[in-house]
Amino acid sequence: MPTPPTVQAQAQALRELIEHHARRYYALDAPEIPDAEYDRLFRALQDLEAAHPELRTPDSPTQRVLGQALQGFAPVAHAVPMLSIRTETDTSDAGALEFDARIRRELGLSVQDPPVRYSCELKFDGLAISLRYEQGVLVQAATRGDGETGEDVTQNIRTIRQIPLRLQSRDGTCPPLLEVRGEVYMRRDDFEALNERQRTLIAAGHRQEKTFVNPRNAAAGAVRQLDPAIAARRPLSFFAYGLGQVQGWADPTGQGPATHSAVLQALASWGLPVDAHHRVVEGGAGLVAFHQDIERLRDRLPFDIDGVVYKVDDRATQDRLGFVTREPRWAVAHKYPAQEQMTVLRAIDIQVGRTGKLTPVAKLEPVFVGGTTVSNATLHNEEEARRKDVREGDTVIVRRAGDVIPEVVSVVLERRPASVGAPFDLVQRLSGRCPVCASPIAREEGEVDWRCTGGLYCPAQRKHALLHFASRRAVDIEAWATRSWNSWWTSGS
Ligand SMILES: [Zn+2]
Known part of the structure; x- marks a missing residue:
């Protein structure tokens, strides 16, 4: 049966939209829509192609690892492709249980067989990088690119202090050729400080400067900065989580440790930063517990994560499971609720702070973001609100990560109504x-x-000054004072 023309047109429109947003995201580090919205578009196209397989073309965005080499960096062919991990977007426990069930099915295990052991890790929200060490010396750093070919960003990566230029391998266990895969990211406090600095620069007249939408874009922008001096001023961090090409591992097999968790230990022993939250668990129940434990921690982590990653720990079993298209069957990224969402800005209010500072605050259609419902978000100051061109009636992207105040990061211009303020x-x-x-x-x-x-003539300043004073006292006094002053001011006396 021929595909209805409306379905064809729908698929074509989705493809163009996805390509457009993928380019904004991967090549320009300037996304227009939140990841969650991009995921929705991508899934819509996948569903459409699943229902009408004849629509699936080799150039469809669903058929390749997205991301293109930029002009300006030398291309690097990856000896071992940098694949992406399949994403489980069901953020409930079911996402973890489904992965375990699939692994058991593919390994032909029955209910009597023991649980599968998994290495569980955090899914950092940054930029994937491959580091190549020869005789223990960092000789090259490359981005993922399209998975086969990335960009040579060695100069910029060398400015990241956490990345050892020479591995420590006193016992001589470090292979003479070792590629380390990991994530370059920006801590939240470093990101906030960077944006504060950028806002000051802009206010001082440096109009070519800009603030960054989120830590990931700031990190990606720094890594792909053509001027290493600028890259060096952006505070970046790194976590190692896997291997690329390896030759001459000095152990009886020549292949290195039998488990992924032991690989992580080896990487750490050579001086590479490995996140301490990783854990080996058993079966689906172990995955669920890890997902829940990390979700409770998420807001207090010093960096953004958008999920956790489960990997079959035994490397021989990984090889047996192999790959499907370009994703390993033995691993999955299990997401958490997104930290960025779209919503409509109803109005802009102005708040008076303790020092008399006037802060524009966006009143939003309530939206579930970063695990909570948000209806107010800061616009920082007038300069910032104007630069982002935020107007009443606009659809905006709201970000809430950690205990930072929710903020409006940008406007989705393509959704601006004619009646906008x-x-x-x-x-x-x-x-x-x-x-x-x-x-x-x-x-x-x-x-x-x-x-x-x-x-102090201004009640807003007086109130905040008193609260500020009270908060410096003992906890019980603070609680008493807060209650008292709140009722004092709200009662209007
Ligand atoms: Zn006032």
Whole structure:
């Protein structure tokens, strides 16, 4: 039966949309939509192609590892391809149990057989990198690219202090040729500090500077920065999690340890940073427990993760399971709820802080992001709100990660309605007056923030000053004071 023309057109439209967003994401480090939305588009195309296999073309985005080499870096052919891991988007326990059931099925195990052992790790939200060590010396660093060919980013990677330029192998166990696979990422505190610095630069007149959408984009942008001096100023970190090409492993088999967890130990023993949360567990119940434990930790981790990774620990069993298209059958990435989502910005309010600082706050259609429902997000300051061109009625991307205040990271321009509000103008909005005490507002030369000039005459500042004072006292006093002052101010007396 011929494919209905509407379905064909639908597939074509999805492909073009996915290619467009993939290019924004991978080649330009400037995504327009959150990952969760991209995943939805990708799944829609996969579903469509599954229902109509004749639609599946070799150039469909579903048929290749996305990401293209940029102009400007020398290409590096990966001796062992850098494959991507299949993603399980069912964020519930079922995602873990389903993976274990599939592994058992493929290994032909019955209920009487013992549980499979898995190495469980965090799924870092950064940029995959392959490091090549010859005789223990770092000779090359390459991005994943399309999985077969990446970019030579050695110069930039050498500026990351956590990456050893020479491996420590006093016992001589380090293979003469060793490729280490891992993730370059940016810690959340480093990301916040970088963006704060960028905002200051922009306010000081450096209009060509920009703030970054999230730590991953900041990290990816730094790694692919053509000027290593700029890359060196971006605070990057690294975790090792696997192997590429290896030759001459000095053990009886020549292949290295029998398990993936022992490989991680070996990498750590040579001075490579390996995240301490990895754990070996048994069976589906072990996977579920790991997924839950890390989800509880997620907000307190110093870096973003978007899930955990399960790998069959026994390397011989990994080989037996092999690959399907370009994904290993023995591993899966089990996601958590996304830290970025799209929603509609209903209005922009202005909040008065303890120091009189006026902060524009986005009032949002409530949206579930980073594991909680968010209806307010900061826009930081007027400069930032204008630069992002955030307007009432816009569809925006909201990010909430860790205990950082939720923020509006960008506008989805293609969804801007005709009835959208005017560009944000703080002074005009407030008619130049503090919304709480009506004192004039002012902005110092070279500052990004407008402030209320009312000082302690301004109830907002008085309230926050008292709360601030109380919070420095013992916990019970703080609790008492907070309750008292809250009721004091809300009662209006
Ligand atoms: Zn005021």
